[in-house]
Amino acid sequence: MSEQAAHDDPVPPPPPRRLWPWVVLMILVLLALGAGAVSAVLAHEVSAEGSRTVHIRYEVTGAAEDVTLTYSTWQGKELSTGRLTLRTLPWAGELDTKGFMSGGRFAVSLGKAGGDVACSVTVDDRTRRTARASGAFATATCNGF
Template sequence: MPPVPPRRPKRRKWPWVLLVVLILLVGGCAALVVGIGHEVDEESKREVTVEYEVTGDARGVTITYSAYGDGNLSQSQVSDVDPPWSKKQQTKGFVKGGSLAVTTGASGGSVRCRVTVDGATHTATASGAFTTALCDGF
């Protein structure tokens, strides 16, 4: 009987399969992080218009408006205003938007505020003496 050649040990395939899966997983995660980072960067650079509007029959109202953008909050106030009143302001940053508060005086009346940011509109109304309508949009 001829001698039996020695058996070669079988090569294990699972370490190679595991390595390929691990490489694909790490590559996919890296691509996802880069993609999300790019989208966040683009969104933070996008500029939007914040539109403020006050209407109503109240006289001598106080208007306080704020704008969020570039990591900052800017706030302004105008007093003794008779509606209608409006203003537009540009802002950009990851969080962007604005708010508007309209307060009636001692004579009362009714007011309506409206803030439009990037096509989304937020409204509120108030009536009576020393009441406030608050519109917040961002």
């Protein structure tokens, strides 16, 4: 073989560039950007809900002489419980609060004398929950408002 023939051998082409790592990288970047955008929107909505003033009205009607009320109250962003004992009905209580989150509780418990009661919780002039109970030691519960 001559020297000329050795130089005429074709040079092998470079290996083809792999495209799939770039496609995977772009998909991961797009997913990360999408997750960041969703997180920002949710954070804004939670912040707006937490700063909005909400009007809550609790009501109890019926015929009973020994009634205990247990209800949710909000102080800023913290949930606490209020308790009140009544000897006569009807009763209503109202409060305006900020930092309200769903999941409140309002329970009306009858004593050993029994009776009939109904409770309702209204948030921003829309009735959210109602319940009834009758008899000794019965409880009407309005949850999740």
